[in-house]
Amino acid sequence: MxxxxxxxxxxxxxxxxxxxxxxxxxxxxxxxxxxxxxxxxxxxxxxxxxxxxxxxxxxxxxxxxxxxxxxxYAQFHLEPRGRNIVKVCLGTACHVRGGSKIYERMQEVLGVGDGETTEDLRYTLETVACLGCCGLSPVVMVNDDTHGRMEPEDLKSIVDQYE
Ligand code: FES
Structure with a gap:
């Protein structure tokens, strides 16, 4: 056509x-x-x-x-990004407190892997090495909001808050 x-x-x-x-x-x-x-x-x-x-x-x-x-430069993106950027920390402090379980569950919740964006462009998932608030580990950040002491079962209700 x-x-x-x-x-x-x-x-x-x-x-x-x-x-x-x-x-x-x-x-x-x-x-x-x-x-x-x-x-x-x-x-x-x-x-x-x-x-x-x-x-x-x-x-x-x-x-x-x-x-x-x-x-x-990591600041530039060649693919569309989600309206909400979800960062899961895999730094040392978060890792020893179950960061990888948080990351596994977050991939299930969003249905995408590291650096990927959901089809509806609602979320982009990223892993990071430290978010600078290790005392709250394991930490997830959505846009500018820090969510600390995460448990895998918390994740769905957290990301659902972001349109
Ligand atoms: S290692 Fe996760 S916030 Fe520092």
Missing amino acids: SEVGCAQPAEDIRMEKELQDLFGKWQGTKGSLIPILQGAQEIYGYLPKEVLLKIARELKLPPSRVFGVVTF
Whole structure:
């Protein structure tokens, strides 16, 4: 089926305009690749391939350089991310207090593994090495909320609080 003539959804148009504004803001500025990537990720929630190609064209850089930077830094994401980021700590303090059981159960609850996002884009699951609150181990963080002294049976009701 041809897509020619299809109206572009308003959301796409808005994001494209914001991207063009971002290009305008950084036009002619040296070292603008990283801030443009950060800005584009804020607009789209991640960095779609076609957006990276537009950035490469705009900055007159080889696409391989842009992709190289994106894959080097953990802050950039090439896949859509969930509305809620669920982090399970597997650092030493959490590990000795059952962090791996928490992680196993969280994978069951969400139905995804490390670095993966649920199909409905509600959650992205990540493991981390320490969340800086070892006294509360084992720890799970959802967005900016810290949940300490977790038990596997607590997890479903916790993640269900986040739309
Ligand atoms: S090891 Fe888990 S919070 Fe530090």
